[in-house]
Amino acid sequence: MTPAAALPLDRAATGAVAPAFGWALARDLKLAFRSRAELGVQLLFYVIVVTLFPLATTPERTLLANLGPGVLWVAALLASLLSLPRLFAVDFADGTLEQMAGSPWSLPALVSGKIAAHWLTTGLPVAVLAPLLGLQYALEAPALWTLAAGLLLGTPILSLLGAIGAALTLGLRGGGGLLALLVLPLCVPVLIFGAGAVDAVRAGLGAGANFSLLAAGLLIALTGAPLACAAALRIALD
Amino acid sequence: MASTFFRYAAPAAFYPVARRLAPWFGAAAAVLAIAGLAVGLVVAPTDAQQGDAYRIIFIHVPAAWMSMFIYLVMAFWSALALGYNTRLSAMMAQALAPTGALMTFIALWTGAFWGRPTWGTYWAWDARMTSELILLFLYFGIIALRNAIDDPRRGDKACAVLTLVGAVNVPIIYFSVQWWNTLHQGSTISMTAAPKMASIMLTGLLLMSLAAWAYAIAVALARVASIIIERERGAVWISHLPEMRRLMPS
Amino acid sequence: MSAFIAMGGYGWYVWMAYGVTALVVAVEILMLRARRRRMLIEARLAEPEMPITTRATLDPGSLS
Numbered sequence: 254m255t256p257a258a259a260l261p262l263d264r265a266a267t268g269a270v271a272p273a274f275g276w277a278l279a280r281d282l283k284l285a286f287r288s289r290a291e292l293g294v295q296l297l298f299y300v301i302v303v304t305l306f307p308l309a310t311t312p313e314r315t316l317l318a319n320l321g322p323g324v325l326w327v328a329a330l331l332a333s334l335l336s337l338p339r340l341f342a343v344d345f346a347d348g349t350l351e352q353m354a355g356s357p358w359s360l361p362a363l364v365s366g367k368i369a370a371h372w373l374t375t376g377l378p379v380a381v382l383a384p385l386l387g388l389q390y391a392l393e394a395p396a397l398w399t400l401a402a403g404l405l406l407g408t409p410i411l412s413l414l415g416a417i418g419a420a421l422t423l424g425l426r427g428g429g430g431l432l433a434l435l436v437l438p439l440c441v442p443v444l445i446f447g448a449g450a451v452d453a454v455r456a457g458l459g460a461g462a463n464f465s466l467l468a469a470g471l472l473i474a475l476t477g478a479p480l481a482c483a484a485a486l487r488i489a490l491d
Numbered sequence: 492m493a494s495t496f497f498r499y500a501a502p503a504a505f506y507p508v509a510r511r512l513a514p515w516f517g518a519a520a521a522v523l524a525i526a527g528l529a530v531g532l533v534v535a536p537t538d539a540q541q542g543d544a545y546r547i548i549f550i551h552v553p554a555a556w557m558s559m560f561i562y563l564v565m566a567f568w569s570a571l572a573l574g575y576n577t578r579l580s581a582m583m584a585q586a587l588a589p590t591g592a593l594m595t596f597i598a599l600w601t602g603a604f605w606g607r608p609t610w611g612t613y614w615a616w617d618a619r620m621t622s623e624l625i626l627l628f629l630y631f632g633i634i635a636l637r638n639a640i641d642d643p644r645r646g647d648k649a650c651a652v653l654t655l656v657g658a659v660n661v662p663i664i665y666f667s668v669q670w671w672n673t674l675h676q677g678s679t680i681s682m683t684a685a686p687k688m689a690s691i692m693l694t695g696l697l698l699m700s701l702a703a704w705a706y707a708i709a710v711a712l713a714r715v716a717s718i719i720i721e722r723e724r725g726a727v728w729i730s731h732l733p734e735m736r737r738l739m740p741s
Numbered sequence: 742m743s744a745f746i747a748m749g750g751y752g753w754y755v756w757m758a759y760g761v762t763a764l765v766v767a768v769e770i771l772m773l774r775a776r777r778r779r780m781l782i783e784a785r786l787a788e789p790e791m792p793i794t795t796r797a798t799l800d801p802g803s804l805s
Contacts, residue, residue, distance in 0.1 A: 417656060421649050425639045434635055435653060438628040439660050442667035449671060470663070481656055484573075488648040532745070532759075543749035547758045554762075593769055597762050604758040608751050706766070713773050720780040724787045735785055 260356050273358040277366025284343075285374045291336075292374050299332040299379055303386045314391040321390025322400060322451035326444055329379045329404055330411060334436065336375050337415040338428050340367060341486065345423055354490050361479035364486065368416045368479070376408025392451070399454040403447040406467040413478035414439050420485035443470060502579050502719045503728045509712040509719070516709035520702050527698030535692050544608040549695050551601040553703040554594045555619070558626060559661075561591035561707060565633075566658035569651035579715075581647030582722065584654060585637060586715035590707050592630035598623050618672040622665045629657045643722055 261276065285292060306324045307317055344350040344367075353363045383404050384397040392400070418436035422428055450463035499505045531549030538545040565584045572581035602620050603613040614620070633650050640646035688696075723729060748755040 417652075421636060421653055422639070425636075427635075427639050431635055431639055434628070435632045438625045438632065438664070439656070441625055442660075442663050445667040445671045449674065452674075466667075477659070481652060485649065485652050488645055488652065491645065537749060542751055544751035544754050546748070546755055550758060550762050590769070593765060597765065600761055601758040604754045608754045710769060710773065713777070717773070717777045717780045720777075720784050724784045729784050730788050734781060 260352060260358065270359055270362040273362035274366040274369070277353075277363040278369050279366075281367050281370030282373065285370060292378070295332055295336055295375060296378055296382060298335060299328055299382065300386065302328040302331060303389065307389065317390045318392055318396075318455070321387060321392050322396070322448040322455075323444075324390070325383050325387060325400060326404075326407075326448040329376070329383065329408060330437070330440055330444065332379055333375055333408060333411040333415055334429070334433050336371065337419045337432055337436070338422075340371055340416055340419045341423050342419075342428075345489075350486065351490055354487060360483040360486065364416065364420075364482045365479045368412050368482070371416070372409050372412040376404070376412055380404035380408055392455075396451050396455050399451045399460050402464065403450045403460070403467060406464065406471055407443045407447040410443050410467070410471050410474045411440055413474040413482075414443075416482045417478055417485060420482045420489060423486070423489040443467065446470070500577055500579055502582065502723055503726065505579055506716055506719045509716040513709050513712040513716065516705045516712065520705035520709055523698055523702035523705055527695055527702050530691065530695035530698060535695050536689065541609050544605065547601050547605040549699045551598060551605055552696055553700040554601060555598040555623060556700060557703045557707055558591060558595040558598050558623065560704075561587050561594060562626065562629075562654075562658065562661065565591060565654050569654040569658075572647055572651045573655070578644075578647065578722070579719075581651060582715050582718045583711070584651065585647070586711045586718055587707075588630060588633050588637070588650075589714070590710050592627060592634060594703070594707070595623060595627040595630055599627065616672070618665070618669040621672070622661075622668045625664055625668070626661065629661070633657070 303325060306320065310320065311317070341350060344353070354360055356363075380401055384401045387397045387400050415432075415436050418432045418439075421435060422432045425431060446463045446466045450460035450467070453460045453463060499508060527549060531546055535546070537543050565587045568580045568584040568587070571577060572584060599620065602623070606615060606620075607613045633653055636653055637646050637650050640649060720729060729735065746752055746756070
């Protein structure tokens with residue numbers, strides 16, 4: 254069991270946001286990079302799930318093009334869920350989480366750093382990979398760009414909402430399934446607007462409305478989720 | 492006045508109140524339901540377009556309203572529980588969740604059986620029913636989280652946070668589902684387009700809504716009484732309860 | 742009466758809706774009763790011990 258991390262508290266004043274965020278982000282990225290294989294596995298999961306749908310339905314191109322945006326989005330959602338239980342579990346196990354909560358640093362800032370690292374290692378690669386997989390679904394270039402842009406806006410929201418779920422279910426039995434049950438309904442709007450953007454572009458309409466709504470959702474999630482997440486963590490740690 | 496009110500914030504003080512009130516609300520619910528069912532099933536005339544199948548709305552609409560209203564009340568109690576750290580507020584939220592889920596289920600079930608004869612399908616992905624289904628998932632999530640947490644205080648606060656996060660999300664979810672629904676108009680039908688309402692029908696709807704409301708209060712009070720017993724186990728005031736003597740005289 | 746049950750041909754739908762509603766409401770009430778009984782029994786079993794000073798046969802000589 255690795256010992257609890259030492260927070261470099263000398264580095265900044267109490268409640269300072271940026272150093273806390275930066276430290277948590279850098280630390281989580283370093284830890285994630287050490288288990289690169291795990292990251293690869295998550296991406297592979299995404300690829301496999303996306304590949305399963307045509308096998309289970311039809312290789313017919315028009316039908317696949319209609320299904321594609323939805324499938325690619327739902328799979329992104331599932332891939333994000335896959336790594337969420339681990340977001341706080343490891344730090345919880347070795348005591349780092351208690352240190353973070355007890356430190357004078359802002360817990361929401363630390364949590365934001367961890368969530369950002371989660372997104373960089375899960376959501377961002379999926380957003381980059383999805384257009385390539387979109388080719389499997391006979392999607393054209395405009396649709397593929399819209400897919401990528403939508404995922405870039407939407408996957409951070411998934412990470413933010415998922416983190417709340419991970420904090421609430423910290424240390425509980427039934428972990429991953431319970432987490433999914435809590436988080437998936439909350440992600441429905443992201444799904445609707447993200448996949449809807451691609452459908453709109455395919456129909457010749459603009460995706461402006463969809464992107465505006467996704468951007469608004471991202472802003473709300475960015476301001477609210479770290480606070481809710483920090484509150485949930487304190488509840489779990491008490 | 493305020494001190495009298497806050498006196499009842501202690502579970503031990505509220506318990507007898509809950510026990511006394513619950514049967515009265517139950518009786519009210521029964522009377523209102525009988526009146527409402529009489530109107531809905533017998534007195535109200537058959538609808539010209541939907542035939543007698545429309546009579547399902549006398550259950551469907553009150554259940555749908557209650558499913559949303561109960562969630563709002565749960566959110567209210569959850570906010571109190573987090574803001575004032577009171578146990579009873581959290582217990583009230585805990586008592587409401589199963590009934591809220593039940594109302595949501597009834598709304599979905601009756602909606603399906605209303606939809607089949609009226610629009611040809613049990614389920615049609617319209618905005619209201621889809622949002623109702625997601626609301627059911629939210630209820631299940633809250634109940635599942637409560638069951639997964641052993642420590643009651645952690646359960647109180649975690650469920651309170653989840654309920655409030657859900658409450659913020661519900662309007663967003665509803666808006667997004669409605670938006671999604673209007674885009675895919677083609678095969679969609681508004682499953683909740685009620686027939687033109689004669690005033691007797693509205694009376695029936697009102698009676699059944701009041702019945703559902705009284706029922707929910709009765710059940711919530713009865714459930715919170717059980718929750719109080721469960722959580723205050725070992726407290727002296729419980730051993731002095733008359734029902735304890737009756738249960739296992741020693 | 743049979744016209745009432747037939748509900749203008751829609752009997753199946755109306756009574757499935759009303760019937761299942763009545764059923765789940767009844768189930769909720771029964772489960773509440775059972776829960777209350779169970780909680781009362783558990784509370785009874787969890788009652789604190791009788792305080793030592795009320796024991797009738799307290800013999801100072803037996804204490805060591």
